[in-house]
Amino acid sequence: MMQVAGNNVPVTTILKLKPRVVLRQEALESMQAIIQTASNFNGYLKAEIYEKVNAGSSIEFAIMLRFDTYTHLKAWNESTQKKQQVLSGKHLFEEVAPEIKLTGLELWFDNKQHGQFAQPAKWKMLIVTVIMIFTLLNTLMPFIGKLLTPIRLPGLWNSLIGIVIMVTLMTYLVMPAITKALHGWLFK
Numbered sequence: 001m002m003q004v005a006g007n008n009v010p011v012t013t014i015l016k017l018k019p020r021v022v023l024r025q026e027a028l029e030s031m032q033a034i035i036q037t038a039s040n041f042n043g044y045l046k047a048e049i050y051e052k053v054n055a056g057s058s059i060e061f062a063i064m065l066r067f068d069t070y071t072h073l074k075a076w077n078e079s080t081q082k083k084q085q086v087l088s089g090k091h092l093f094e095e096v097a098p099e100i101k102l103t104g105l106e107l108w109f110d111n112k113q114h115g116q117f118a119q120p121a122k123w124k125m126l127i128v129t130v131i132m133i134f135t136l137l138n139t140l141m142p143f144i145g146k147l148l149t150p151i152r153l154p155g156l157w158n159s160l161i162g163i164v165i166m167v168t169l170m171t172y173l174v175m176p177a178i179t180k181a182l183h184g185w186l187f188k
Contacts (some may be wrong), residue, residue: 010066013067015034017062017093019092019094020093031089034085035062037082037085042072043067043072043073046066049064072107120186132170136169136174142162145162
C-alpha cells in the first residue's frame with residue numbers, strides 16, 4: 001500500500017484490465033458494476049472507464065476511481081464489496097494489473113490520450129510544474145493586477161482572483177498542452 005503524506009488530498013486509483021475479446025460487453029458491464037459499488041462508499045468523487053485497442057484487436061480497459069481522501073480510498077480497497085465485485089468478474093479478464101494510486105501533481109500529467117496509463121518521473125513533473133508556475137506568475141499575474149486596478153479590490157482579493165485564474169488555466173489549458181508537447185520526454 002502506498003503511503004500519502006497528507007490524508008486530506010484527493011486520490012485517484014487506476015485498475016487496468018484486459019478483457020477476453022469475446023466477452024468485451026460482459027467485461028464492460030462488470031466494470032460498471034465495480035463503479036456502481038464504489039459510488040456507495042464515503043468519499044467517492046467520480047469514475048471513468050478508458051479503452052485502448054492494441055495491435056491484433058487486443059483490448060485493455062482502465063477504470064479510474066477518484067476519492068476525496070486516502071482513508072476513503074483505503075476503505076474501498078479493503079472492503080469485501082470490492083473483493084466480491086472483482087472476484088465475480090474475474091473470469092471475464094485475461095489479465096488484471098496491480099492498481100496505480102495517484103495523488104497531487106500526477107493528475108496534471110495526463111497520458112490517457114495516448115492510450116497509456118503510466119505517469120512521468122516525479123523529478124520531470126517537478127521541473128515542468130515549477131517552470132510553468134514561474135512563467136505564469138511573472139506574466140499572467142501582473143496582467144491580471146493591471147486589469148483589476150480600476151476595481152480597487154484589496155490586495156488579497158486580487159491575489160485570490162489571480163490564483164483561481166492561474167490554476168484553472170494550468171489544469172485545463174496549459175498542462176494538457178505542455179504534456180502533449182513534451183510527451184516524448186515526460187513518458188520516456
